[in-house]
Amino acid sequence: MVWMMAAIVVAALATGAALANPRYPHIENVRVAVGDDPLWAAADFDDRGWEEMPWYRVDPQQRLLWVRSEVTLPNAVDMDAAPLAVAVAALASYEVYWNGERIGGSGTPGADRSLELPGNLDTTHYVPPRLLRDGPNVLALRMSSFHLRRELRRPVHWLALAEYGAIEQWVLKQRLPTIAMAGALLLGAVYFAMMFLTAQRDRGSLLLSLLSLGVLAQLVAELVRGLFPYPYPLHILRLEVILGAASASGLLLVAYAVERFALDQRRWLLALTGVAMAASAYFAPGFDSKTAGVILSALVVVVAAAGVGVRRGVAGAKTTVVVAAGLLVWLVSRPEGFVDRTYYFAVTAFLLFLFVQQVGLLRRVQDATAMAQLRAARLELELLKRQIQPHFLMNSLTAVSEWIETDPKTGVRMIEALAGELRALAAMSDKALVPLADELELCRQHLEVMSYRKDRRYTLTSEGVDTAQRLPPGILHTLVENALTHNAHATGAMLRLEVSKRGDRRVYRLRTPHAGGATGGGEGRGHAYVRARLQETYGNDWAFSAAHVDDEWVDTIEMPEDADARRHR
Amino acid sequence: MHVVIVEDETVVARRIERLVRRILGSDLATIGMAASLRDAVGMLGRADDAVVLLDLNLSGEDGFDLLHRAAAEPFQTIVVSANIDRAVEAFELGVVDFVPKPFTEERLAKALARVMPRQHPAERRAPTLLAVTLAGRVDLIPVASVIAIHGADDYSELETSDGRRHLHKKTLTTLQRLLPGDFQRVHRSHLVNLRFARSMITDTSGRRVLRLANGSCVPVSRTHAARLRQIEDSA
Numbered sequence: 001m002v003w004m005m006a007a008i009v010v011a012a013l014a015t016g017a018a019l020a021n022p023r024y025p026h027i028e029n030v031r032v033a034v035g036d037d038p039l040w041a042a043a044d045f046d047d048r049g050w051e052e053m054p055w056y057r058v059d060p061q062q063r064l065l066w067v068r069s070e071v072t073l074p075n076a077v078d079m080d081a082a083p084l085a086v087a088v089a090a091l092a093s094y095e096v097y098w099n100g101e102r103i104g105g106s107g108t109p110g111a112d113r114s115l116e117l118p119g120n121l122d123t124t125h126y127v128p129p130r131l132l133r134d135g136p137n138v139l140a141l142r143m144s145s146f147h148l149r150r151e152l153r154r155p156v157h158w159l160a161l162a163e164y165g166a167i168e169q170w171v172l173k174q175r176l177p178t179i180a181m182a183g184a185l186l187l188g189a190v191y192f193a194m195m196f197l198t199a200q201r202d203r204g205s206l207l208l209s210l211l212s213l214g215v216l217a218q219l220v221a222e223l224v225r226g227l228f229p230y231p232y233p234l235h236i237l238r239l240e241v242i243l244g245a246a247s248a249s250g251l252l253l254v255a256y257a258v259e260r261f262a263l264d265q266r267r268w269l270l271a272l273t274g275v276a277m278a279a280s281a282y283f284a285p286g287f288d289s290k291t292a293g294v295i296l297s298a299l300v301v302v303v304a305a306a307g308v309g310v311r312r313g314v315a316g317a318k319t320t321v322v323v324a325a326g327l328l329v330w331l332v333s334r335p336e337g338f339v340d341r342t343y344y345f346a347v348t349a350f351l352l353f354l355f356v357q358q359v360g361l362l363r364r365v366q367d368a369t370a371m372a373q374l375r376a377a378r379l380e381l382e383l384l385k386r387q388i389q390p391h392f393l394m395n396s397l398t399a400v401s402e403w404i405e406t407d408p409k410t411g412v413r414m415i416e417a418l419a420g421e422l423r424a425l426a427a428m429s430d431k432a433l434v435p436l437a438d439e440l441e442l443c444r445q446h447l448e449v450m451s452y453r454k455d456r457r458y459t460l461t462s463e464g465v466d467t468a469q470r471l472p473p474g475i476l477h478t479l480v481e482n483a484l485t486h487n488a489h490a491t492g493a494m495l496r497l498e499v500s501k502r503g504d505r506r507v508y509r510l511r512t513p514h515a516g517g518a519t520g521g522g523e524g525r526g527h528a529y530v531r532a533r534l535q536e537t538y539g540n541d542w543a544f545s546a547a548h549v550d551d552e553w554v555d556t557i558e559m560p561e562d563a564d565a566r567r568h569r
Numbered sequence: 570m571h572v573v574i575v576e577d578e579t580v581v582a583r584r585i586e587r588l589v590r591r592i593l594g595s596d597l598a599t600i601g602m603a604a605s606l607r608d609a610v611g612m613l614g615r616a617d618d619a620v621v622l623l624d625l626n627l628s629g630e631d632g633f634d635l636l637h638r639a640a641a642e643p644f645q646t647i648v649v650s651a652n653i654d655r656a657v658e659a660f661e662l663g664v665v666d667f668v669p670k671p672f673t674e675e676r677l678a679k680a681l682a683r684v685m686p687r688q689h690p691a692e693r694r695a696p697t698l699l700a701v702t703l704a705g706r707v708d709l710i711p712v713a714s715v716i717a718i719h720g721a722d723d724y725s726e727l728e729t730s731d732g733r734r735h736l737h738k739k740t741l742t743t744l745q746r747l748l749p750g751d752f753q754r755v756h757r758s759h760l761v762n763l764r765f766a767r768s769m770i771t772d773t774s775g776r777r778v779l780r781l782a783n784g785s786c787v788p789v790s791r792t793h794a795a796r797l798r799q800i801e802d803s804a
Contacts, residue, residue, distance in 0.1 A: 186610070390651040390652045390653070391626050391651045391652065393651070393670060394651030394652075394670040395626075395651050395670060397580055397670065397671040398580075398584065398651075398670040398671035398672065399578065399581055399584075399671075400589075400671070401584065401671045401673075402580050402581065402583060402584035405584075406587070452577045452580070453578060453579070453580055453581075454578065454580065455579045455580050455583075456579065474785075
């Protein structure tokens with residue numbers, strides 16, 4: 001995982017080579033005058049009285065202005081091999097002049113909103129070689145920006161000289177790896193959505209899927225610039241979409257981390273995130289810092305949530321703290337702005353890290369589910385097997401043979417009882433919980449079979465017992481069976497089931513008269529079944545004991561109250 | 570015939586008793602019910618036709634141990650059991666028959682017929698092990714290692730190829746009935762495994778003796794000598 005992230009970051013840095021072509025002079029400072037005069041385009045106009053400032057401070061919002069810059073081209077430049085272009089990226093309409101001649105523009109600048117026609121944000125303009133002079137050349141722009149819904153801090157993004165076509169190539173080169181990231185995010189979104197829909201419906205997968213979509217939305221909104229030219233007023237909408245997607249991703253990221261590591265603290269952690277994000281979005285100046293604030297808020301809470309997870313010993317919490325904190329520190333420490341291409345590399349790598357963890361988590365849950373199913377199947381099989389195991393079945397059939405030959409009517413009644421027990425057992429063996437009424441009925445069918453087999457009378461009383469309460473199947477049946485096997489009752493016996501409450505728990509006591517004879521030995525399997533069933537149903541929240549008390553054998557089962565019993569009734 | 574039924578299933582025990590009475594009729598000398606093997610041993614004398622009908626699945630008893638202890642007793646044993654997984658082992662230990670539950674009168678009659686002296690030995694599965702008790706422990710002696718068996722009052726003494734001797738509770742008569750054809754009576758009180766017989770000679774005092782592989786000699790009575798020669802000729 002770590003190497004994967006490292007690889008992505010290195011790739012990002014490697015391709016982030018500067019656009020600056022050393023063959024062309026950098027434009028640094030420009031001269032600016034508000035107003036309009038066609039003469040201002042001229043190469044020999046004296047602009048010494050104009051205000052001088054770096055190009056990125058130029059602000060054409062709510063005004064019409066001219067920008068002039070003197071550039072001296074190196075003689076060595078072979079203009080045929082590398083045609084010159086002016087690259088402009090500004091939230092404004094503008095016209096571009098080279099040595100007094102208009103070489104292009106974007107929209108039509110005007111003195112007020114009604115006179116201005118908005119143009120595209122990013123443009124490049126070819127400078128014909130015939131306009132080029134040795135020595136100083138003058139680049140002039142006429143710009144206005146009346147169509148922005150809000151005031152922006154830096155409406156001019158870019159003003160540079162470049163080889164014609166180089167900008168487009170550079171943009172494409174920048175975008176290609178990002179498209180790969182978009183693919184990874186889309187794949188993650190689809191994969192975890194499918195996991196949520198088809199498998200376990202766990203919230204973690206759903207949140208991760210939505211989170212991938214959120215980051216993907218932010219990335220796509222980011223990618224739109226450069227791939228699809230759009231009029232500059234739409235830029236605000238695009239920035240809003242980015243901020244919105246970032247906020248949604250941040251919230252989803254926090255929700256996911258909280259789901260995994262700190263479910264109990266969910267409310268206040270999510271509230272904290274909401275407040276921090278709202279504050280960032282409201283108070284931070286400029287869209288970039290708003291978006292950055294939103295993302296940082298989310299990451300801080302993720303680190304906190306994972307920290308809670310570490311204290312609780314949740315698997316993967318430690319790694320998550322380290323990775324999320326690392327990402328946080330790296331993002332804050334970067335001098336060259338915040339939300340750029342490298343940021344998306346890092347965030348995608350972080351999501352891949354979460355993907356890997358989530359897949360591991362799903363795998364563990366899947367394994368646990370499979371194990372539980374296997375255990376349940378094994379218990380069901382065991383319950384059924386006990387009834388067809390030779391000692392029970394063959395002795396019963398031998399007794400049936402005897403009754404048929406000596407007292408056919410009793411023989412038929414015994415067959416009825418045997419059928420009743422087998423039927424009752426088949427009906428409940430695949431259930432996780434059965435009402436006590438059904439379990440008691442099974443026990444009584446068994447006692448009836450045993451009565452015919454031993455030609456003695458066995459009964460089970462259960463006065464004042466809430467028969468709607470449910471319990472795992474076959475437990476009492478197993479204990480009743482055990483009680484008869486390990487007691488030599490000469491004249492039959494009356495078994496008693498008593499139920500008492502201990503707080504929110506119920507205690508079942510099965511009392512069997514103890515008439516001496518052998519005990520122990522064969523109890524192992526029956527008791528193992530009882531314990532396994534209780535474990536399967538109640539985890540560790542149960543107790544079972546069997547003891548000889550006075551002249552009785554007492555089996556005691558303690559388990560939680562069946563909260564649903566009344567609703568099921 | 571003396572019969573004891575060891576069975577803790579009331580109705581099953583009642584069935585066995587009823588059917589045994591019908592099958593044996595006047596051949597039945599005594600019949601009783603026992604709750605355990607120990608009780609059965611106390612109830613039966615040393616009669617050669619004493620039979621225990623044994624359920625291997627007595628509550629609280631280990632069927633394996635029960636089978637071994639029964640095999641070491643003087644009486645013959647018919648196992649009547651719900652579990653047939655011990656059948657092979659039971660036959661190796663010399664039980665007369667293994668009757669799976671549930672059973673018909675015919676099946677039980679067939680088992681009882683095998684106890685009768687007139688039963689042809691070939692129809693029986695011969696044991697491969699003989700159980701002997703020593704200080705309360707049951708040891709199993711491979712039948713193939715037994716060279717000769719000597720009558721010793723109510724017991725019999727097994728002489729094995731490793732030079733040891735073991736006391737067995739069954740009488741020579743009972744053993745002769747159980748053991749494979751290799752074991753031949755050569756004398757009123759000697760049973761010999763013919764695989765280990767080397768030569769029949771007359772010793773200095775004029776007695777006929779059978780010399781065995783381990784060097785010992787077993788006296789041969791006149792009645793058995795003729796039959797031994799027949800076996801020798803046919804071999």
